[in-house]
Amino acid sequence: MAFGRRKNDDQRDETTETPAPAPADPELDDEGGPFDIEDFDNPDDAALARLDLGSVLVPMPAAGQVQVEMNEVGVPSAVWVVTTNGRFTIAAYAAPKSPGLWREVAGELADSLRNDNAKVSIEDGPWGREVVGTGAGVVRFVGVDGYRWMIRCVVNGAPESMDRLTVEAREAVADTVVRRGDTPLPVRTPLPVQLPEPMAEQLRQAAAQQAQMAAAQQALIQQQQAQGQQPTERRSASGSAMQQLRSSSSTGG
Incomplete structure (x- = not known):
């Protein structure tokens, strides 16, 4: 993973610093990510080797692709990173200055999965609890509390490849940069995605x-x-081109 140069700790405002838990996964770097754009002396460095989606800058794994889902009005609703093991998406939300939002959200996600008759388990991850739902496939929710933002990563794959996919997703989260902005927003408001x-x-x-x-x-x-004549329907060869678009993983900022 490629990390940009961050500001020294003594340059940070100690009244607003939210220490990140030490990574529990040995595969993760010990730099202490994910990061805030304010962690960089030069914000342009944050875009190096990362896919710039406006509110989040996401590193791409080797041979990864991008899959974009659009809503009914043509606005991106999710940007998925697709690998040979499955796919994951990383998004940021407005949050309080103090941590704790992810714990609430994780509980709600677990309840929602149970209501959908999925088998649910809570597991410890590098940043705390992770919610895993098992049904026809497997979905894992990874969350990180930051200063005025929260990251939620959704990991979706087959049971046999989920362990490898989880490692890829955690590595991406650990090197993700959040561009929160100064605009006051209600808690849980999704930060806008810009392609x-x-x-x-x-x-x-x-x-x-x-x-x-x-x-x-x-x-x-x-x-x-x-x-x-009886009308004959023809299915578009492009399929759901507006909903799903795959492009090269070399896009970086």
């Missing part, structure tokens, strides 16, 4: 292509109806 312009342009092109194909399909149906 890098090359990736956003790919999505726009995919959306335009999908719209053209939909228009062509509708015109064909209307033509068949006018001729008294």
Whole structure:
């Protein structure tokens, strides 16, 4: 993992410092991440070797890909890192200055999984409790409390590859940088996701292509109806291009 140079501890405001728990996973670096953008002398250093999503800057594992999910109005709702072992997504939320929000959220997630008839377990991770739900697949929630922000990582994969995927996700969380901003926000408000312009342009092109194909399909149906034929549906070759977009993992900031 690539770490940028951080400010010395004696340059930090001791009244706002929230010490990070020591990593329990031997695979993790001992630098004490995830980080705040304010940890860097030069904020531009935070974008090196990380995917800049606005509110979070996420390192990419080797051979990783990016999968973007869009909501109904065309705004990114989740950005997944996809590896051969599964996928995970890292997002940041507004939080109080003092830690403790993740403990509340973890309890709510566990209850929600139980309501969905999933088998639930609580496990100790590098930053405290992690919630694991097992059903048709396995989902793991990793959370970290920061200063005015909280990270939630969702890890989703098959049982046989979950251990390897969890290591990848924890390593990514440990090297993630949060760009919280100064705007006051209600607690638990998701911090906005902003795609890098090359990736956003790919999505726009995919959306335009999908719209053209939909228009062509509708015109064909209307033509068949006018001729008294039974309309035949054609599935777009691009599939759900607006919902899922894979691109090279070399995008870094």
